[in-house]
Amino acid sequence: MTDSxxxxxxxxxxxxxxxxxxxxxxxxxxxxxxxxxxxxxxxPRNFYLWGAxxxxxxxxxxxxxxxxxxxxxxxxxxxxxxxxxxxxxxIGAKRPANLSVVVLDNEVYGETGGQPTAIAHGVDLVTVAxxxxxxxLDHIRDMNGVGTLAERIHRADGPxxxxxxxDAQEYVRVLPARDGVWLRSRFREAVLGLAP
Numbered sequence: 428m429t430d431s432x433x434x435x436x437x438x439x440x441x442x443x444x445x446x447x448x449x450x451x452x453x454x455x456x457x458x459x460x461x462x463x464x465x466x467x468x469x470x471p472r473n474f475y476l477w478g479a480x481x482x483x484x485x486x487x488x489x490x491x492x493x494x495x496x497x498x499x500x501x502x503x504x505x506x507x508x509x510x511x512x513x514x515x516x517x518i519g520a521k522r523p524a525n526l527s528v529v530v531l532d533n534e535v536y537g538e539t540g541g542q543p544t545a546i547a548h549g550v551d552l553v554t555v556a557x558x559x560x561x562x563x564l565d566h567i568r569d570m571n572g573v574g575t576l577a578e579r580i581h582r583a584d585g586p587x588x589x590x591x592x593x594d595a596q597e598y599v600r601v602l603p604a605r606d607g608v609w610l611r612s613r614f615r616e617a618v619l620g621l622a623p
């Protein structure tokens with residue numbers, strides 16, 4: 428279990444990552460990651476996943492391979508990352524330099540009642556990511572580290588992996604649109620410049 432004094436504020440962390448986003452494309456995981464990305468400012472280049480647990484990183488990988496000139500960021504929670512851990516191996520094999528994966532790690536399943544994840548029992552996602560060949564940063568526990576990460580996301584020196592230790596505080600949910608067809612069309616137009 429992480430020392431609560433070294434945990435970051437989730438909303439502040441995500442806002443910092445997206446503050447000067449440029450042409451960054453963002454895939455957000457279900458639950459809190461999506462609420463936090465929306466709270467930082469809705470944008471047509473955000474694609475919110477509403478129920479695809481374990482699929483965030485795989486989707487971001489596909490996008491990074493399809494759009495190699497654009498930086499792509501997956502923002503998700505530790506529960507989602509644990510469910511989709513096999514995606515890290517595929518990222519390691521494909522090595523997309525434009526892909527960054529950020530895990531907001533509070534060591535609990537926030538959407539189902541706060542049950543401890545495997546992280547709370549000793550699983551280390553940074554070690555897993557390094558074993559899969561990603562440029563995995565040490566656990567981030569301060570806002571200076573978040574600021575440095577935000578800069579690296581735009582430099583395309585990936586595939587980059589960051590596990591940010593956050594608190595489990597509940598926030599008012601900022602709910603973006605839930606219409607999957609509309610979100611897909613809006614995102615497609617933002618990425619490709621094509622009307623649906």
